[in-house]
Amino acid sequence: MSCHETRDNEVDADETVALVGCPNVGKSVVFGELAEQYVDVSNYPGTTVDTTEAAFGDAKLTDTPGVYGISSFDEEERVTREIVLEADAVVNVVDATQLNRDLFLTLQLLDMGIPTVVALNMMDEAEADGIDIDADALEAELGVPVVPTVAVDGEGIDELRDRVDEARAPESTSIERWFDELPDDVEATRAEKTLLVEGDEPTAERVSTGKVVADGGVPALAETGQREDVYGHRRRRVEDIVGGVLSREERDSSWAERFSDLMLNPLTGTPIALVMLGGIFYFIGVVVAQKIVGFLETIVFGEYYNPVVNNTVESLLPAAGWAEPVEFMLINGNLGLLTITVQYIVGVLLPLVVAFYFVIGILEDSGMLPRLAVLTDRGLNRIGLNGRAIVPMIVGVGCVTMAVITTRMVGNRRERLISTALLGLAVPCSAQLGIIMGLLAGLGLIWWFGYLGVLLVVLGVAGLFLDRTLPGDSTPLVTELPRMRVPRPRNILRKTYNRTKMFLREAIPLFGVTAIAISVLEYVGGFGLIQRALSPVTALVGLPQEFARVLLLGLVRRDFAAAGMTDMAFTTAETFVGLVVITLFVPCILAMVMILKERDAKSALLMWIGSWVVAFGVGGLLAVIL
Amino acid sequence: MTEVLADTAPGESVSLEQVPDDDVRARLLRLGFLDGTVECRHRLRKGPIVLRRNGTEMALGADLAAEIEISRAGADR
Numbered sequence: 001m002s003c004h005e006t007r008d009n010e011v012d013a014d015e016t017v018a019l020v021g022c023p024n025v026g027k028s029v030v031f032g033e034l035a036e037q038y039v040d041v042s043n044y045p046g047t048t049v050d051t052t053e054a055a056f057g058d059a060k061l062t063d064t065p066g067v068y069g070i071s072s073f074d075e076e077e078r079v080t081r082e083i084v085l086e087a088d089a090v091v092n093v094v095d096a097t098q099l100n101r102d103l104f105l106t107l108q109l110l111d112m113g114i115p116t117v118v119a120l121n122m123m124d125e126a127e128a129d130g131i132d133i134d135a136d137a138l139e140a141e142l143g144v145p146v147v148p149t150v151a152v153d154g155e156g157i158d159e160l161r162d163r164v165d166e167a168r169a170p171e172s173t174s175i176e177r178w179f180d181e182l183p184d185d186v187e188a189t190r191a192e193k194t195l196l197v198e199g200d201e202p203t204a205e206r207v208s209t210g211k212v213v214a215d216g217g218v219p220a221l222a223e224t225g226q227r228e229d230v231y232g233h234r235r236r237r238v239e240d241i242v243g244g245v246l247s248r249e250e251r252d253s254s255w256a257e258r259f260s261d262l263m264l265n266p267l268t269g270t271p272i273a274l275v276m277l278g279g280i281f282y283f284i285g286v287v288v289a290q291k292i293v294g295f296l297e298t299i300v301f302g303e304y305y306n307p308v309v310n311n312t313v314e315s316l317l318p319a320a321g322w323a324e325p326v327e328f329m330l331i332n333g334n335l336g337l338l339t340i341t342v343q344y345i346v347g348v349l350l351p352l353v354v355a356f357y358f359v360i361g362i363l364e365d366s367g368m369l370p371r372l373a374v375l376t377d378r379g380l381n382r383i384g385l386n387g388r389a390i391v392p393m394i395v396g397v398g399c400v401t402m403a404v405i406t407t408r409m410v411g412n413r414r415e416r417l418i419s420t421a422l423l424g425l426a427v428p429c430s431a432q433l434g435i436i437m438g439l440l441a442g443l444g445l446i447w448w449f450g451y452l453g454v455l456l457v458v459l460g461v462a463g464l465f466l467d468r469t470l471p472g473d474s475t476p477l478v479t480e481l482p483r484m485r486v487p488r489p490r491n492i493l494r495k496t497y498n499r500t501k502m503f504l505r506e507a508i509p510l511f512g513v514t515a516i517a518i519s520v521l522e523y524v525g526g527f528g529l530i531q532r533a534l535s536p537v538t539a540l541v542g543l544p545q546e547f548a549r550v551l552l553l554g555l556v557r558r559d560f561a562a563a564g565m566t567d568m569a570f571t572t573a574e575t576f577v578g579l580v581v582i583t584l585f586v587p588c589i590l591a592m593v594m595i596l597k598e599r600d601a602k603s604a605l606l607m608w609i610g611s612w613v614v615a616f617g618v619g620g621l622l623a624v625i626l
Numbered sequence: 627m628t629e630v631l632a633d634t635a636p637g638e639s640v641s642l643e644q645v646p647d648d649d650v651r652a653r654l655l656r657l658g659f660l661d662g663t664v665e666c667r668h669r670l671r672k673g674p675i676v677l678r679r680n681g682t683e684m685a686l687g688a689d690l691a692a693e694i695e696i697s698r699a700g701a702d703r
Contacts (some may be wrong), residue, residue, distance in 0.1 A: 069656045073649050100680040104656050129681070231655045239661060260683075264668045264676055374685045378673035386687060387674065477674055477687035478650055480657070 015059035021093035023066030089167035096126035112191035130249035296347035365487035383463025435562035541619035584615035644695035
């Protein structure tokens with residue numbers, strides 16, 4: 001849904017310089033150091049992958065997602081391939097501590113004939129590891145400029161900037177022996193030919209061969225057989241080069257390595273992870289979602305902003321009959337376009353988004369995320385997910401809306417559907433959880449455990465059900481574990497700022513439209529109708545008709561629903577059933593909009609209906625049992 | 627009987643011989659994990675296995691580790 005993002009304010013330039021490198025090599029830091037003036041973050045057209053652009057002299061500098069090679073194994077790689085094929089020059093950022101791994105990509109770029117400059121980054125860490133790399137010898141071996149850098153300290157950046165003009169590729173490389181095997185009538189550049197002999201399907205589909213391709217079949221050009229030969233040959237070249245330029249001195253294992261070992265051992269890793277998750281929950285769920293958001297909502301918006309806007313609108317609009325609906329839409333107490341909608345976006349969403357991107361940035365840069373994935377892989381396998389899906393689940397307890405965004409990182413489409421559905425269904429957000437905990441505390445500890453138990457059962461059963469019914473297979477966990485590091489604040493802040501900016505640019509129009517739609521529905525009396533229509537289902541779970549009002553409030557904000565429960569005189573069992581139903585019931589309107597934006601309309605609708613069915617099914621069952 | 631990656635214990639060095647999945651094989655090949663021996667760093671019970679080569683660490687899910695055939699370094703002494 002985010003693909004229609006218009007890129008009207010992109011950097012205007014004839015030349016494009018792309019920054020390419022493996023994940024976690026400091027590419028974004030190099031980008032930040034090289035970038036001049038204007039930085040623009042947006043989704044790459046047609047994808048959910050962010051790319052960043054900035055002015056760089058007369059050229060446009062484009063950051064690309066981190067990849068280990070140019071091909072099409074996932075969305076990130078497809079985006080990087082597109083950008084590289086269009087770039088005039090590439091700055092290839094290489095991690096000096098991982099030279100053996102990273103040179104595969106470098107040699108692939110050179111095979112493709114892409115003019116390249118190599119930034120040999122993290123020289124400080126390499127030195128600490130006892131790794132000595134002869135940059136001049138590497139430059140001679142590769143035949144392109146090699147600049148040693150420590151990007152986080154700005155070292156080597158000036159030289160890198162000066163040498164981008166010298167970007168070049170060797171006239172020919174040993175890849176050409178495979179070119180002879182391509183059909184004679186292929187019209188392709190050297191870069192495309194390289195990808196063709198490596199069996200890259202999108203390239204094969206694009207390059208015209210003049211041959212008829214059977215419907216649905218893979219074009220004859222994309223045979224994966226040769227890929228292994230080409231890759232294997234390139235790996236041997238990498239080994240030769242590394243053998244000639246790198247010498248290693250044995251050092252004791254570093255703190256980072258020892259900590260990584262502790263994280264990966266379930267006995268020590270589980271408590272570390274729990275403490276960390278507790279910290280994240282406290283920060284996002286308590287400090288930001290309750291304290292900061294609470295202050296903004298009750299004081300800043302409740303006492304100052306909303307009254308001022310209400311008075312201004314009332315005094316500006318004439319008392320004529322036509323003005324009444326307009327006034328209602330702009331300032332109604334539920335979701336007025338100028339009042340509550342602004343309050344949600346600035347007072348609720350903005351602090352949560354900033355906090356969330358900040359935490360994710362720290363988890364990413366420190367190398368914690370893939371280690372958490374390893375720890376939780378086995379459990380998540382059972383519900384059709386792999387370990388990477390732990391991130392949305394953790395973030396979901398903080399805020400479901402935010403968590404929906406992180407489902408991007410969990411694997412294939414099927415896994416994204418499962419994790420989004422589970423988030424929408426069974427993960428209560430912190431705003432709601434606070435009030436629910438308060439209500440349950442009044443009932444007694446046993447009800448609190450009962451509540452958690454019901455949620456876990458629903459989560460497990462729904463996961464098993466989706467895993468069995470959805471077509472296709474989930475992807476196995478295959479993930480690199482980057483070295484653990486202490487994140488650099490400047491880099492975290494830069495990431496947080498860029499991502500927040502992009503998020504708001506996409507989200508604000510969506511929320512505006514939603515607010516108008518809800519207001520119109522309310523103005524024409526739709527709410528009363530819905531409440532009456534809901535009376536059979538409220539009866540099903542054994543609750544009075546007023547409970548329908550709680551549900552409607554819950555649509556707007558989940559914590560409203562929980563708060564609405566506090567003024568109703570329910571019995572213990574009724575309260576328990578009501579709390580379970582409002583938890584399982586559809587997520588708040590912000591989360592729904594986000595699901596719609598990240599998934600498609602059909603999946604969003606199915607999740608919505610599914611949550612209704614499950615919420616009332618489980619509620620009805622509990623009402624009978626209790 | 628062929629041995630699979632899931633059978634290895636932490637500290638052992640093995641060569642990955644057969645990786646059935648095309649994409650996974652290509653990814654391991656790119657990262658150099660099929661070039662020579664790799665060290666098994668961690669194995670979680672019924673869970674992923676963590677391999678290391680030249681300072682690069684990779685985690686592979688349990689199902690995958692059960693499909694990858696290996697040979698042990700120096701097993702044919």
